[in-house]
Amino acid sequence: MIWCVEDDAGIREIEIYTLESTGFQARGFADGADLQKALSSQRPELIILDVMLPGKDGVTLLRELRADPATRDVPVIMATAKGSEFDKIQSLDLGADDYLVKPFGMMELVSRVRAVLRRCRSAGEGEASLRWEGLVLDPEARAVTAEGQPVALTYKEFELLRRFLSRPGVVYSRDQLLTDVWGVDFAGETRTVDVHIRTLRQKLGGYGSCIQTVRQVGYRWKGKT
Amino acid sequence: MIWCVEDDAGIREIEIYTLESTGFQARGFADGADLQKALSSQRPELIILDVMLPGKDGVTLLRELRADPATRDVPVIMATAKGSEFDKIQSLDLGADDYLVKPFGMMELVSRVRAVLRRCRSAGEGEASLRWEGLVLDPEARAVTAEGQPVALTYKEFELLRRFLSRPGVVYSRDQLLTDVWGVDFAGETRTVDVHIRTLRQKLGGYGSCIQTVRQVGYRWKGKT
DNA sequence: GGCATTTTGTCAAATCTGTGTAAAATCTGG
């Protein structure tokens, strides 16, 4: 799925039409706010980002994308009408993967998208990061952030959180968590899980209350709404 | 089984014919009311939903589908004549799995259906939730909702309800329920079941009366209508 | 229809169980 952020509806239509007719799935956004809202629940393969946008401009958006562990590794192609060298350098410095100068032909768009995707895929697909509102768990970096602030978790805590976030709302029994996180051959059969849940809850601060205990059964991440 | 919601009988016929001739089972509905009626007793693999419909429009229907735990995870492909960006974004935001713009070719329809099914199947099948009209029991989340409102049940209450909903109309004797829910080696043999049935009936509100007592025998969930 | 008997509904009190919590004990890698 490729996302196009472009305020001009006409250009956006053409971009999407072109991408879809070439076999990509595509979706458009008129501004950065829409993009960021959608990013909170989904993750595109690639973003085509216009520099000139109402509200936050493309360069600012790019900077924010790169600052967030959850979106750090989404490829971005910047698009701009201005051919100014400044934008170009600045964007590439901030980590844009490629650059398109308007007016660009649709074949150029497609070929650049393909090129960037090819480049990024060969870089190896990483595990997607899990997120819940402002809480982000990055499996590759093995790091968790809450509203951008790092949360230091131990191994067991991290693995527990990973289970929860990967299936929010689903109840995990203590046994399940034990064999899952501790390993099938775990001897001890005490309040071990409880204690780790407690420390995890503490470290998660406000998100701590998202871990609900289901009496007689186990724990689950607070379901939607 | 794929369901097509489309008010134009001609288009509906063609969709169904195409899907069936490609090996799918398909069934058509003229409006949202018919769809929702059918959903109360069955569950399709995928829904193709027209945006322009008499009565409730497709976007509203989609929103309702996504709001209901029982249908939240049914894949939906939206179809529309309007190429309006608004509809498209809104639908995808609401969780449509794909989008078809009329007039679409039948081969495109089939390929999109295949793509969505492939994507959703790999998402892994969990336990199916049980439902009775507006009452939904989700075994994985261990949660029950009545008309979307959560119903807090204790362990025993949940297990009882699960028995009833899994075989509506079947009478369970107290002994059966005791060994089933309480365990084979349950000592106490008093009014225990009755008391739990009572609390369950209370918490279920209007659905409480669906638990019928069969004198001398036990209890059962109210059979069909 | 009355009446006795049995079965079920209801309530509140008593009991039991699982969980939260803190702190001590143990383990692990450097």
Next chain:
DNA sequence: CCAGATTTTACACAGATTTGACAAAATGCC
């Protein structure tokens, strides 16, 4: 051996479960 992570232990408490007593309803008999 140390620091930090993990596990164990112990105990109090909230909430679930069970018990027991009685009221209400259904059934069968005359």
